[in-house]
Amino acid sequence: xxKDRYDLVVVxxxxxxxxxxxxxxxxxxxxxxxxxxxxxxxxxRCAEGAGKKGIKRHVKPDPRWISAEVKGSRIFAPDGTKLxxxxxxxxxxxxxVLERKIFDRVLAEQAADAGAxxxxxxxxxxxxxxxxxxVGIRGRSLGEAVEIKAxxxxxxxxxxxxxxxxxxxxxTLAPSEIETCAQFLLKGVRNDDHSEFYLSNRLxxxxxxxxxxxxxxxxxxxxxxxxxxxxxxxxxxxxxRFVNDKFPSAKVVEVIVGGVPVCGPIERTIADxxxxxxxxxxxxxxxxxxxxLNALDxxxxxxxxxxxxxxEGDVSREALGEYEKRWREKIGVSLERSLVVKERxxxxxxxxxxxxxxxxxxxxxxxxxxxxxVSLLFKTNPKLLWSxxxxxxxxx
Amino acid sequence: MTVCVNxxxxxYCGACVGVCPNAAIELVETWVSVxxxxxxxxxxxxxxxxxGALEVRGE
Numbered sequence: 001x002x003k004d005r006y007d008l009v010v011v012x013x014x015x016x017x018x019x020x021x022x023x024x025x026x027x028x029x030x031x032x033x034x035x036x037x038x039x040x041x042x043x044x045r046c047a048e049g050a051g052k053k054g055i056k057r058h059v060k061p062d063p064r065w066i067s068a069e070v071k072g073s074r075i076f077a078p079d080g081t082k083l084x085x086x087x088x089x090x091x092x093x094x095x096x097v098l099e100r101k102i103f104d105r106v107l108a109e110q111a112a113d114a115g116a117x118x119x120x121x122x123x124x125x126x127x128x129x130x131x132x133x134x135v136g137i138r139g140r141s142l143g144e145a146v147e148i149k150a151x152x153x154x155x156x157x158x159x160x161x162x163x164x165x166x167x168x169x170x171x172t173l174a175p176s177e178i179e180t181c182a183q184f185l186l187k188g189v190r191n192d193d194h195s196e197f198y199l200s201n202r203l204x205x206x207x208x209x210x211x212x213x214x215x216x217x218x219x220x221x222x223x224x225x226x227x228x229x230x231x232x233x234x235x236x237x238x239x240x241r242f243v244n245d246k247f248p249s250a251k252v253v254e255v256i257v258g259g260v261p262v263c264g265p266i267e268r269t270i271a272d273x274x275x276x277x278x279x280x281x282x283x284x285x286x287x288x289x290x291x292x293l294n295a296l297d298x299x300x301x302x303x304x305x306x307x308x309x310x311x312e313g314d315v316s317r318e319a320l321g322e323y324e325k326r327w328r329e330k331i332g333v334s335l336e337r338s339l340v341v342k343e344r345x346x347x348x349x350x351x352x353x354x355x356x357x358x359x360x361x362x363x364x365x366x367x368x369x370x371x372x373x374v375s376l377l378f379k380t381n382p383k384l385l386w387s388x389x390x391x392x393x394x395x396x
Numbered sequence: 397m398t399v400c401v402n403x404x405x406x407x408y409c410g411a412c413v414g415v416c417p418n419a420a421i422e423l424v425e426t427w428v429s430v431x432x433x434x435x436x437x438x439x440x441x442x443x444x445x446x447x448g449a450l451e452v453r454g455e
Contacts, residue, residue, distance in 0.1 A: 233448020259411025
């Protein structure tokens, strides 16, 4: 039964919300995790790739939610030039291809095991405030209006977040700050457990196309288009073209759409009595679009800061500044770095992209991580990638 | 003018909510609801939709 007061109410049971709820509940606080959908993790809005190490930091690997393990990555330039990265390094970027429908629910189960209450089919519809401080949420639970008081509220409500905006935090994404994506789950794809990325303005303007193996001849095949270069329906049309061309005999067994924030760190993710986490806080990586690991890591920080603030009885914006500081220390640099790279890459013509690929295709890149490759590209093509110089300036 | 959502086409991903400068759109479980009073017909939502489910229609 839902109570009318909790120490912490978390809105949204994706990885960020469940991670926050679990951490705070473990610390002994009374936590409610609400999810608007009736099933956690469904429908999926994700390409489902995540680094192995990062996942293992939070949860013991379980074949129930690991669809495939990738052996390496291949990046294709517009003219087909192939760059290959081996598993041991690219594992940092993509290692597992997950089954999010199960993964997300397992994370929520862990929050429940830690003592959090979980309520599905329960959207938040507004915030309760007192003297400018958030002190609870309004919502609907199984269709009934509810008011739930909270010592602290966490908005983990995804790309479509309204919780932050209700509290006066501007999380609006400009079209150039979001990738609009479409994906098919295909059956009948031959692949050898490599994830593939296709860069091309023709295939995916300002974004990329991907093939992530899911095992048994299945694969997530998708396309992301930079919002400012898209128009209504473009991603699904480009995807259909890509799939017809590349996997003509494969069958579409699932259609997935989604928007991925690629704006980099936003100015503020806290208000009096409120914190934002995950996609709601725009913490997804602007270059890769990956968001799961950041969400899990930041969720732990949010849960710890929530516990500390509740313990002290101070949930003011000043007190929650601890969260702001710690999450930026953890992922701020990598978000900023990815933003610099992405902002330049989306300006490049297909010819430029080909030039970049040719410049390093005979170099020994197979053991490089993504950033190692970026560094080599800069050294080899300083003129074309002049804006990258700020990434390599020595501090001091 | 008003933004219309084709519910039969919509994949309820919430991209339109993320780009709406007026917080006029809400993703309610599996449907998108537009608050006509807050909407100023900027059509950012129409352009961002990956599946082409939104359009601005005249009165």
